[in-house]
Amino acid sequence: GIQVEQSPPDLILQEGANSTLRCNFSDSVNNLQWFHQNPWGQLINLFYIPSGTKQNGRLSATTVATERYSLLYISSSQTTDSGVYFCAVSPLMNRDDKIIFGKGTRLHILP
Amino acid sequence: DSGVTQTPKHLITATGQRVTLRCSPRSGDLSVYWYQQSLDQGLQFLIQYYNGEERAKGNILERFSAQQFPDLHSELNLSSLELGDSALYFCASSALGVRGSAPLHFGNGTRLTVT
Numbered sequence A: 001g002i003q004v005e006q007s008p009p010d011l012i013l014q015e016g017a018n019s020t021l022r023c024n025f026s027d028s029v030n031n032l033q034w035f036h037q038n039p040w041g042q043l044i045n046l047f048y049i050p051s052g053t054k055q056n057g058r059l060s061a062t063t064v065a066t067e068r069y070s071l072l073y074i075s076s077s078q079t080t081d082s083g084v085y086f087c088a089v090s091p092l093m094n095r096d097d098k099i100i101f102g103k104g105t106r107l108h109i110l111p
Numbered sequence B: 001d002s003g004v005t006q007t008p009k010h011l012i013t014a015t016g017q018r019v020t021l022r023c024s025p026r027s028g029d030l031s032v033y034w035y036q037q038s039l040d041q042g043l044q045f046l047i048q049y050y051n052g053e054e055r056a057k058g059n060i061l062e063r064f065s066a067q068q069f070p071d072l073h074s075e076l077n078l079s080s081l082e083l084g085d086s087a088l089y090f091c092a093s094s095a096l097g098v099r100g101s102a103p104l105h106f107g108n109g110t111r112l113t114v115t
Helices: none
Strands: A004-007 A010-014 A019-025 A029-037 A043-048 A052-056 A059-064 A069-074 A083-091 A105-110 B005-007 B010-013 B019-024 B031-037 B044-050 B053-057 B064-068 B074-078 B087-094 B110-114
Touching: A004 A083, A010 A019, A019 A029, A019 A083, A019 A105, A029 A069, A043 A052, A043 A059, A069 A083, B005 B087, B010 B019, B019 B087, B019 B110, B031 B074, B044 B064, B044 B074, B074 B087
Parallel strands: A010 A105, B010 B110
Antiparallel strands: A004 A019, A019 A069, A029 A043, A029 A083, A052 A059, A059 A069, A083 A105, B005 B019, B019 B074, B031 B044, B031 B087, B044 B053, B064 B074, B087 B110
8 A cells, every 4th residue: 555654753843943844655646635733632634735835824835746745844833833743645546535644743842 | 623523532441341432524524534543653544434335444443333324423333442442533524535635624532541
């Protein structure tokens, strides 16, 4: 099955810093989504981004489907950005509707 | 608030028991997904339903089963529970079920502790 790899696995930054999180996938996908799991365990959908670039405030995401990767940019980090960031993909060749998650990047923003 | 409701929030039970987790999707969403997240682990896909029919199956144990009812709510049944089944169980819904063609929205999860 498809492999979804996220890097780095862990990231510690000072408040105000910028960061780039990466998601690589081994096969073609129908779409890609980014999620943030906050320290209370809630999972929030950040972006639904099969291709191209989207921005939402300090966050933006870019997916280059032909090269099988996506990037999540966080600018001017705040402590509330801490948590785990997951990317999730729906494999193009699947006959079913599975959505597969990577193992996540754990981000810790220091005040 | 994602609009996806999961009950109960917490569940503590003993090994060998059976429990039922409930999920109400967002209004209008036809597709329901179930995921398991063990401590400090990623999200493992269990099963997906679309408009009452099972559409995709992941690494779901035979002791686990699920269904989606005509009103679109879903239940995940876990039986003969083992200590290793302790985890956070998430339900998510989306408007469509065709190859993830709509954003996924998660409930707040049910934390299951098996003692």
